[in-house]
Amino acid sequence: MGIQDSFRDRITRRRLPIVALVTYTIALLAWAAVVGRWLPMPGGEMAMQMQMSDPGVPEAMALSNGITGIGLYLVMWGVMMIAMMYPSSVPLFRLYSKTLEGTTPTGKAARVGAFIGTYALVWTLTGVVPLVVNTLVPIATLANAHGGLLIGGTLLLLSGYQLSPYKYRCLRYCRSPLGFLMSHHQPGVRGAVRMSWQFAVFCVGCCWALFAFMLIVGSMNIVWMALIAVVLSLERTVAWGEQLARAVGVLAGITGITIVVISIV
Numbered sequence: 001m002g003i004q005d006s007f008r009d010r011i012t013r014r015r016l017p018i019v020a021l022v023t024y025t026i027a028l029l030a031w032a033a034v035v036g037r038w039l040p041m042p043g044g045e046m047a048m049q050m051q052m053s054d055p056g057v058p059e060a061m062a063l064s065n066g067i068t069g070i071g072l073y074l075v076m077w078g079v080m081m082i083a084m085m086y087p088s089s090v091p092l093f094r095l096y097s098k099t100l101e102g103t104t105p106t107g108k109a110a111r112v113g114a115f116i117g118t119y120a121l122v123w124t125l126t127g128v129v130p131l132v133v134n135t136l137v138p139i140a141t142l143a144n145a146h147g148g149l150l151i152g153g154t155l156l157l158l159s160g161y162q163l164s165p166y167k168y169r170c171l172r173y174c175r176s177p178l179g180f181l182m183s184h185h186q187p188g189v190r191g192a193v194r195m196s197w198q199f200a201v202f203c204v205g206c207c208w209a210l211f212a213f214m215l216i217v218g219s220m221n222i223v224w225m226a227l228i229a230v231v232l233s234l235e236r237t238v239a240w241g242e243q244l245a246r247a248v249g250v251l252a253g254i255t256g257i258t259i260v261v262i263s264i265v
Helices: 003-014 020-037 057-064 066-084 085-100 105-125 127-136 141-164 165-175 175-182 188-218 222-237 240-264
Strands: none
Touching: 020 066, 020 085, 020 222, 057 066, 057 127, 057 141, 057 240, 066 085, 066 105, 066 222, 085 105, 085 175, 085 188, 085 222, 105 188, 127 141, 127 240, 141 165, 141 188, 141 240, 165 175, 165 188, 165 222, 165 240, 175 188, 188 222
16 A cells, blocks of 8 residues: 555544645645735835835735736735635535535545635635725825724724624624535536635625724734634634624724714814
8 A cells, every 4th residue: 555545544534624724724824924924015115114014005005006016915915815714714615525525536626626716716806995995095194194083983884784684694604604505506616616706705795894994904914814813713613603793893883982982072
């Protein structure tokens, strides 16, 4: 028996979750790339001299450097989304992999790869939204002039959505991916792409307000990235996830009102 066959047998006997290991590894590399700044910044050398964790700075640098800056920003945003969203998506990816029992190893790898890749693509495309917002309303300038009102208003927006029925409609899909996979199952690689795209849209619907807040406090602020990643992961995976979502909504509302009042007074 060859080394590869022996290794494969050990994995089979121990039921090692290959899809989970691959997903966690990709997420870990994405976190390393973000924290270590391995990716080229949208503004090149100028960006390295600026505080990219400040609100609106990465977006302003991207927009000021044309197509190249926008492209680099979307790559950076996509890596950030992989780092933040992949760990809590492991149950989804594993369940989808299990629905492919009986498929050839090559076919299974192609479909799982298409599923995971499409999920990352959808989240990467959401990076267009911060750029559009910054085109209409320069966040860096607004944060310097009216930082308190901006943060307070965003917290109120987050609170309103966290406590809305739309949040929980999307969150229930994210928390129970098996029902979605059973009702939306489509065969082949194209089916994997369609299913992943549809599920990713629900995930965006579940988490967009948290990312809106991240944009206001600094889209490359590592501390806020980590905190928001923990919150959205817990919302989607633990038994008390819905209660946590409501608690975040209440806390965001109280904090938002307090900041707005202080800013006005």
